[in-house]
Amino acid sequence: xxxxxxxxxxxxxxxxxxxxxxxxxxxxxxxxxxxxxxxxxxxxxxxxxxxxxxxxxxxxxxxxxxxxxxxxxxxxxxxxxxxxxxxxxxxxxxxxxxxxxxxxxxxxxxxxxxxxxxxxxxxxxxxxxxxxxxxxxxxxxxxxxxxxxxxxxxxxxxxxxxxxxxxxxxxxxxxxxxxxxxxxxxxxxxxxxxxxxxxxxxxxxxxxxxxxxxxxxxxxxxxxxxxxxxxxxxxxxxxxxxxxxxxxxxxxxxxxxxxxxxxxxxxxxxxxxxxxxxxxxx
Ligand code: A2P
Numbered sequence: 001x002x003x004x005x006x007x008x009x010x011x012x013x014x015x016x017x018x019x020x021x022x023x024x025x026x027x028x029x030x031x032x033x034x035x036x037x038x039x040x041x042x043x044x045x046x047x048x049x050x051x052x053x054x055x056x057x058x059x060x061x062x063x064x065x066x067x068x069x070x071x072x073x074x075x076x077x078x079x080x081x082x083x084x085x086x087x088x089x090x091x092x093x094x095x096x097x098x099x100x101x102x103x104x105x106x107x108x109x110x111x112x113x114x115x116x117x118x119x120x121x122x123x124x125x126x127x128x129x130x131x132x133x134x135x136x137x138x139x140x141x142x143x144x145x146x147x148x149x150x151x152x153x154x155x156x157x158x159x160x161x162x163x164x165x166x167x168x169x170x171x172x173x174x175x176x177x178x179x180x181x182x183x184x185x186x187x188x189x190x191x192x193x194x195x196x197x198x199x200x201x202x203x204x205x206x207x208x209x210x211x212x213x214x215x216x217x218x219x220x221x222x223x224x225x226x227x228x229x230x231x232x233x234x235x236x237x238x239x240x241x242x243x244x245x246x247x248x249x250x251x252x253x254x255x256x257x258x259x260x261x262x263x264x265x266x267x268x269x270x271x272x273x274x275x276x277x278x279x280x281x282x
Contacts, residue, residue, distance in 0.1 A: 001229060003252045004043050008234060010166040011189040014144045016107065017046035017074050018229060019249060022195065022238035024048075028055040035240045036062025040073070042245045048169075048193075048236045049100075050078035050111055051092060056099035064101055075100065076169075078111035078148055079133075081282060084125050089132035097141065108133055108142040109169055113154035115278045123157045134163045146191075149277045152184040159188060169193040172233055173203050173224055175270025182233070194228050196273065197235035208267060216254050219247060226251040227264050 007015035021044040026032045032055040036047060040063070049059045056077060063073060077100065083092035097103060110133065114125035133145040146167030147155065158165055168185050170178055172194035185192045198221050203209055209220040216223065221237070225248055228235035237248040256264070 001252055004249050005045065006252075008191055008232075010144050010191055011164065012144055012166055014106070014166070015074075016144070016167070016191065016234065017044075018234055019044070019225065019251075020046035020048045020074070020076065020193065020234060020236040021245070022048050022236035023055055023059055024050070024053055024195065024238055026053070026055055026238065026240055028053075028058045030058075031240060032058035033062040033065070037066050038242050039245050040066035040068050042242065043249055044245070045072060046074040046076075046234075048076045048195075050080070050109075051083070051096055052078070052080040052111065056096055060100040060102065070102060074106040075102065076107040076109065077105050078109040078169075079129065081112050081114075084110075084114055084129045086128045086132045086135075089129050090135065093132070093136055093141070104141045104143060106142070107144045107146060107167060108136060109146050109148045109167065110150070112149045112280060112282075113147070113151070113277050115154075115280070117278055118281075126154060127157055127161070130158050130161060130165075134161065137163060148195075149275075151181050151277055154277065155184065155188075155190075164188065165190050167191040167193055169195055169236070171196050171272045171275070172228065173197050173199040173272075174206065174209060174227060174264050175199065175203060175267040176272040177265065182231075186232075191234065192232070193234040193236060195236055197228050197237050198224050199270065200273065203270065206267065206270070208263060212256070212260060212264065215260070216256070218251075218254060221248060222251050223256070223264070226254065226256055227261065230256055230261055231265075
């Protein structure tokens with residue numbers, strides 16, 4: 001891997017830049033707009049947002065004001081849980097396009113699966129939503145489609161569809177590897193993306209990651225990001241700070257040795273955000 005422009009290839013052949021810029025918890029308005037302008041200026045070409053982040057319009061403004069051609073950017077958004085189902089999802093997608101001021105997204109995801117705990121007909125709901133994404137994909141308004149926070153049992157029914165998910169964006173960082181889901185994705189050619197690759201910041205004080213940082217002359221954040229990449233997972237680090245944005249991209253001038261990769265992967269379950277797809281109540 002040579003740099004931020006390096007791409008992974010989705011199972012439909014579409015290229016996805018190997019590091020994305022996350023915008024979760026970035027407040028709408030000037031903060032999100034400037035964060036996106038700064039991120040693009042720093043070199044990010046892959047921007048990850050979602051309707052529920054409430055910042056799609058500001059992200060759209062940032063993209064437009066960045067001056068970088070649309071076709072040189074990779075934009076992901078996600079349909080929110082209240083908009084599941086065929087018709088609602090299609091409507092929600094139209095609003096996303098209009099808020100982002102674009103006529104296509106590169107990747108459109110179902111943000112969370114409908115779960116058995118919430119709905120008796122959870123599988124049908126997920127399939128209905130997925131049918132909307134297939135329609136959007138076939139219309140050319142999304143270059144790729146996928147899911148987020150789906151575990152293998154949520155994906156199984158979708159695997160029987162004419163178009164299979166191309167990506168699954170899950171919480172993934174040292175101490176929270178979701179091995180079973182990652183394995184399922186690998187077996188089925190589904191690209192894994194990592195939300196909160198730094199454990200929303202809490203992994204940055206972990207003694208082993210700090211030790212690794214010292215060993216490689218890097219920060220713990222850079223170790224987390226590089227570790228994702230070497231696992232074949234696309235990290236989506238979030239920062240509103242210009243120097244940290246730049247720091248999070250500077251992970252191409254070193255490689256973590258195999259035995260150190262193993263040590264990092266062996267970090268005891270550090271706990272994730274606590275948002276389990278089958279237990280959420282939103
Ligand atoms: P900030 O936006 O002020 O930089 P994650 O991507 O895992 O959700 O983590 C995001 C959190 O980690 C944010 O609080 C962000 O704060 C912080 N963060 C992002 N990059 C770095 C970094 N390189 N060093 C320290 N903290 C960082």
